[in-house]
Amino acid sequence: MQTGARSVRPDAISDVIPGAAAMERRLILGVAGVTLLLLVGVTGVISRTALRSFEQEVRPEMGREAAAIGAAAAAQIERAVALGVPPDRLQGLEPFLGGILAGRPMLDSITLDLPGARTQVGTPRAGRAQDIAVPVRLGAGAAGTLHLGVNPQRLERSARDSKWDIAVVLLVALLATVEVLALLADRTVSLPLRRVERLQGRIAAGDWAVRAQAVGGDAAGRYLARLNGVVRRMNERRRHVAWLAGEVMREAPEARGPARAALARVEAQGFAQAAGFDAPVGREAPLRSPATARAPLFLYVLAEQLSTSFVPIYARSLDGGGWALAAGLPVAVFAGVVALASPSGAGLVGQRGARGVLALGCVPAAAGYLLAAAAESIGVFMLARAVSAVGYALITIACQAYLVDAPGDTRGEVGRGRSMAVFVMAAMTGALCGTAIGSVLADRVGYGGTFLVSAALSLAAGVLALRTMDGAAGRRAAVAGSGAWRAAMAHRGFRALVLCAAVPAKLVLTGFVFTLCPLVLLGLGDTQPEIGRQVMLYAGAMLLTVRAGAWVADRVGAPAAAIAWAGAASGVALLLPLVLPLAVAVPVAIAVVGLAQGVASAPMLAVVPALCPALVARVGVAPLYGYLRVGERIGSIAGPLVAAGLAAAAGFTAAVAVLGAVSLVSAGAYWVVGRRA
């Protein structure tokens, strides 16, 4: 146990102090559990009140449109009667009322009750239908009534949409605040305990050249201060021994040998070797934790996704509706620039470290948003998206490099898969929250205003990264070097990962989930919110299984199997429309694809260092992540084109089945090649 400072391995510290690690785990779990329970309780109560208020205040408004239609119809009847036509002799009432009913699915029936005459079009529903009664003034004290039977399904659908809206808000609030909790719990609970644990571990391992920085006045701070005091006293005693030995050797030359031996025994204890009499003892290195990258990444992805719901609409409005491609082009430009910039970003990480590149990436990201807010033409808007895409590429690659570096310098049980799961979960949560918040924000502050919010949030992400992340992390993840791309693609295992796993996964995601599903659901008569909710199933399902995938990668040690089985499961799910009704098969397939891709997401990143260690040693792991990202982007761009082409040529079911077959075949190929590699 009593070894010098050089033999201290950071990942062995939790073995030295098992009690502290267990205590931290218990405390974190306790805090997370209690906070989540309270969060669900508080937001649940608020949501219930919101729903009740909505029913009370908004539902009456639903009948106003029918009332306005009724008032317009009544006015025409009144005018005819005012011209002298007796109410019971009015001609053409049925076609007139039928014309009003036609093309208005909100109305089931219209009934006109006049003295001595009753005209009805459509069939009123018994029971639940809402009846809007509009008076018809016929002069001389006579009156009739126009009854409009409102389709109850419309009201029910509206109420159901509102409940889902509230549930989505609840989910978004929970996800967003769990991200905040992850950072705050890391800073408040984990950080002090880990500092205690680390200082104890270093001292226990015989390292007397260390001292905790910035100890506070709380319980952990007081303990750290005492340990600092012990280290200081030991170092003072060591200096005293050195001085004493010097005095002995000077005054009694015959005792030089024993004095030197006594001093050597002390020096072997792990004191700072280079320290002179007044030199300070060494200071602890900054703590590196995946949570420190998680918060800036979440904040940035949230900022980026705020505009997801309206980018095509904004592009079309800037273009004036003249150019058919205007809606899709900014999205394609963004994806293309991300694919091109990712490898360069990886090289930059090697030079400046992950923190520096992440903070740097926030600048073009914010500049792009500002430019987008001020854009007055589609050209400027596309330029803005391209500038933001450079930021996106830099930030995501820096985060991956940081996280791949993080496990080695933190606790042993934080594996690479788990660390990569942090990336996937932060990105997914940010995307879910950003899309949901962005759609309501844009409605309130406009598209330009939403882009300004994105700019502010991405700058905040940069500042947060500079304040919380370790500046040295990630450098070793990106050695770079020339010919890296060729070397990477010449590696059979890595090539299989890109071509048989990354590309098909995105092909299925964008081709099936984002392109074919909305079209077929629309064809089945689903409304836009219903389609949105079914597409959201993908993200929700994925979030459920990301951790499971990380566990398979870390604990079971089978990342390649997880990737292959996930590809196969996606493939089988896409064959479901062949045997099940579309209304069932589509949501089930979306959910299964989400679950499967959730399982594969962390292993796909975690497997890279183990898959090609020599390649990683040569070019670093970050450029490989960059190439993996290029592959994903190619799949993302190809997905909608392939899916739309197949659907046009052979129909929806066949198109989905082909995508499923591609996923199955590529999963099998990856399994065969990946195992050999």
Next chain:
Amino acid sequence: MNAVPFAARLAAVMVAVLLAASALTVSMDYLRFRRVLRTQADLVYQFVANDLAGAIEDSLNLGLPLAALQATEQLIGRRRAAEAGTLGIGVFDPAGAVLFDTDRFRVGNLLPPEWDRPRGAPGSQTEWRADLGDAYLVGAGITNAFGQPAGGVVVRYDPAGIETRMNAILLAMLRTALLALAGAGALAAAAAVLLTRRHAAWLARATAQLDAPTGVPAGPPVPGTEAVMAAIAHTGAVLDAAEAELMRLGLGAPDADANGGAQRAA
């Protein structure tokens, strides 16, 4: 902040997270409901605008020019009176000149640009909506018998109805949120104390054992600190032994002993 007890910091974190979640829930629900209400109100007034545009188109189809349709003035006046919340209704020609308006002073003027179709939209666009700040506006295009744009109808309506309903919803949500937060805050504080009790006790005992006047704890080391205490004891013993041996070797050097003693005392 560092001097604040650990339990208090933890409770503050939990309350901050609850506060953030509540604020997010309330504000997003508020904004979503606002959108639903606005959409609903727009539908009502859009119907009014479309209906008026349809009536005007019927007259145009008889061959009369828009400016000559004098009955339009009465028509829009009646619809304004019939639909509660309507602030004004105007009819304009393809050049944007206001031909009829329930606010007479607008007649003859050009339509404010923000009232017309959105920038870049084609003249044939049949429906549009705008937020004028103090009023909401919906517009409906008028086309002649040849399908050519012949002008439009704009209906301005009062946002007060929406505001009143939204204020009621917001108040109900805020009241509930405050009550729920008060209860949850108390629970969070209690939970923080309970959760950190063992941890605080451990740190206090670990600190106290380092405060022992002899530098050596009286009893067995606090669990979890055995290794660090063993290291302290071991290194202390090595230093003690070295000092003792050097003192023994240097017994003939009284100055050195005196200086060393003074340093150790310091």
